[in-house]
Amino acid sequence: xxxxxxxxxxxxxxxxxxxxxxxxxxxxxxIIGVPLGVLLHTTDKGQILESPALNKIVGSIVNALRxxxxxxxxxxxxxxxxxxVGSAIGTTAAIVPLVVASxxxxxxxxxxxLKEVPAGLVEAALSMGATPMQIIxxxxxPEAMPxxxxxxxxxxxxxxxxxxxxxxIGGGGLGDLAIRYGYQRFRPEVMLATVVVLIVxxxxxxxxxxxxxxxxxxx
Amino acid sequence: xxxxxxxxxxxxxxxxxxxxxxxxxLEIARGEIYGIIGLSGAGKSTLVRCINMLERxxxxxxxxxxxxxxxxxxxxxxxxRKNIGMIFQHFNxxxxxxxxxxxxxxxxxxxxxxDEIAKKVQPxxxxxxxxxxxxxxxxxxxxxxxxRVGIARALASNPKILLCDEATSALDPQTTKSILALIKxxxxxLSLTVVVITHxxxxxxxxxxxxxxxxNGVIAERGSVLEVFTNPQQPITKEFISVLLSNELxxxxxGNEISQTETPGSLLLxxxxxxxxxxxxxxxxxxxxxxxxxxxTMLFGNLDEIxxxxxxxxIIGLSGxxxxxxxxxxxxxxxxxRVEIIGxxxxxxLDAV
Numbered sequence: 148x149x150x151x152x153x154x155x156x157x158x159x160x161x162x163x164x165x166x167x168x169x170x171x172x173x174x175x176x177x178i179i180g181v182p183l184g185v186l187l188h189t190t191d192k193g194q195i196l197e198s199p200a201l202n203k204i205v206g207s208i209v210n211a212l213r214x215x216x217x218x219x220x221x222x223x224x225x226x227x228x229x230x231x232v233g234s235a236i237g238t239t240a241a242i243v244p245l246v247v248a249s250x251x252x253x254x255x256x257x258x259x260x261l262k263e264v265p266a267g268l269v270e271a272a273l274s275m276g277a278t279p280m281q282i283i284x285x286x287x288x289p290e291a292m293p294x295x296x297x298x299x300x301x302x303x304x305x306x307x308x309x310x311x312x313x314x315x316i317g318g319g320g321l322g323d324l325a326i327r328y329g330y331q332r333f334r335p336e337v338m339l340a341t342v343v344v345l346i347v348x349x350x351x352x353x354x355x356x357x358x359x360x361x362x363x364x365x366x
Numbered sequence: 367x368x369x370x371x372x373x374x375x376x377x378x379x380x381x382x383x384x385x386x387x388x389x390x391x392l393e394i395a396r397g398e399i400y401g402i403i404g405l406s407g408a409g410k411s412t413l414v415r416c417i418n419m420l421e422r423x424x425x426x427x428x429x430x431x432x433x434x435x436x437x438x439x440x441x442x443x444x445x446x447r448k449n450i451g452m453i454f455q456h457f458n459x460x461x462x463x464x465x466x467x468x469x470x471x472x473x474x475x476x477x478x479x480x481d482e483i484a485k486k487v488q489p490x491x492x493x494x495x496x497x498x499x500x501x502x503x504x505x506x507x508x509x510x511x512x513x514r515v516g517i518a519r520a521l522a523s524n525p526k527i528l529l530c531d532e533a534t535s536a537l538d539p540q541t542t543k544s545i546l547a548l549i550k551x552x553x554x555x556l557s558l559t560v561v562v563i564t565h566x567x568x569x570x571x572x573x574x575x576x577x578x579x580x581x582n583g584v585i586a587e588r589g590s591v592l593e594v595f596t597n598p599q600q601p602i603t604k605e606f607i608s609v610l611l612s613n614e615l616x617x618x619x620x621g622n623e624i625s626q627t628e629t630p631g632s633l634l635l636x637x638x639x640x641x642x643x644x645x646x647x648x649x650x651x652x653x654x655x656x657x658x659x660x661x662x663t664m665l666f667g668n669l670d671e672i673x674x675x676x677x678x679x680x681i682i683g684l685s686g687x688x689x690x691x692x693x694x695x696x697x698x699x700x701x702x703x704r705v706e707i708i709g710x711x712x713x714x715x716l717d718a719v
Binding site for chain 1: 418420443444445446447448450451452454456458459460461462463471472474475476503504505519523529
């Protein structure tokens with residue numbers, strides 16, 4: 148009982164921090180990442196806003212950001228984080244590198260989803276006099292939505308993993324709990340409990356993502 | 367209604383420049399159903415896309431309803447496109463939208479108010495016979511039903527022109543018939559100008575008034591469907607028609623040498639083509655009566671109708687002495703029938719057949 152009484156508050160607090168970091172990062176990263184994916188797709192060769200130069204530049208930046216391991220990115224952008232949130236330590240500060248890492252990830256995932264929309268649909272919309280913005284909002288995004296939801300589910304799960312590393316800059320969360328209590332204080336039962344909570348969390352996210360994607364898919 | 371002048375289209379491909387259209391001239395009158403037939407790669411899809419500028423011609427003029435399409439800016443072009451409906455081989459419906467929403471789509475793009483959209487979509491659902499499917503998704507429909515949605519969608523913005531790009535090529539023969547009947551029906555009801563792209567002569571025969579045969583980026587032959595069907599000039603046209611109207615000899619003669627001079631035991635084979643009201647004149651009976659000494663064998667016969675005009679094709683074999691046969695040929699020459707001399711062919715031995 149003593150164990151349970153001690154561990155439950157710890158876990159609840161850590162879970163709360165993880166969910167906070169993941170949700171806020173995901174929200175901000177999506178607001179930038181989804182349009183980025185649209186940009187990557189529509190400026191590609193043969194697409195409605197074809198622009199090879201822009202596509203190449205943006206694509207290169209995305210690739211560069213994606214090649215930096217998260218733990219290094221986190222440390223490397225500390226000055227930027229401090230500039231944005233006033234501090235480089237803490238849960239909110241951890242959101243900055245999480246967002247920076249997720250934007251290019253979401254961009255590529257959304258691009259992949261949009262590529263699956265048959266070119267004929269865009270052609271049909273063009274033949275009806277649709278503007279590029281209408282094609283994006285009424286054809287590309289709705290048609291790719293089930294796939295985008297699946298892809299974003301993957302991003303959320305990756306974020307859960309990355310947020311665990313945020314413990315290294317005092318971000319808190321489940322990863323931090325597992326390291327500090329489980330590893331450094333030799334409390335394997337805390338480590339185990341944390342891992343179980345993480346597994347349940349990831350399963351839940353995947354289940355919700357799959358359910359939503361399936362509901363949206365009319366194909 | 368549509369006038370294409372000296373249309374050129376050159377693509378840059380990794381393998382070099384591809385000259386898809388080489389100086390196409392084409393005029394399509396208001397209310398007409400105009401067929402463009404060609405093999406895949408002939409340039410017919412590129413040509414039809416030049417009409418609504420989905421493909422911009424490298425050179426040439428595209429006049430649609432008095433508007434020079436190549437000179438329009440982006441927003442003028444979008445407006446012009448609303449006058450040109452288009453349907454596709456693979457339907458290209460939004461899978462995430464219901465039948466109703468798909469048909470309403472062009473109106474949504476033009477920001478038409480909801481109640482006006484409903485007033486427009488309901489009659490269209492009835493026109494294409496999908497009233498009870500309004501709330502279903504395309505995935506729940508058959509191919510023919512999907513194309514009906516495509517047609518209704520193309521008609522939603524009240525276009526003056528309907529472009530059909532291989533609209534029946536993914537459908538089975540029965541469904542093809544019903545879709546073609548629908549296209550013909552709306553052509554009459556709405557006095558719509560229709561351009562039909564296909565590789566099937568059946569489609570041309572069924573609904574088109576005029577046809578152009580396109581091959582290697584040029585128009586090889588054109589004319590009224592009746593003309594082109596009954597008197598094709600180019601090998602490519604003959605090939606398309608041969609799918610429907612066999613040009614082969616009857617089995618008993620197939621594979622034997624055709625000679626222009628008489629050989630012992632051979633028959634002089636003639637192909638006779640009757641057209642119009644004369645198709646049921648008793649020409650052959652008269653010939654037999656008027657030309658004694660000629661034996662006439664009927665080897666093949668077919669009576670068809672193109673746009674309500676009877677059209678008969680026969681192969682007969684003549685034998686007898688030379689003078690009598692000449693006499694018979696002269697007699698036929700004076701009648702309203704087209705005579706094509708195939709030549710002297712021996713009949714296969716029965717046991718060889």
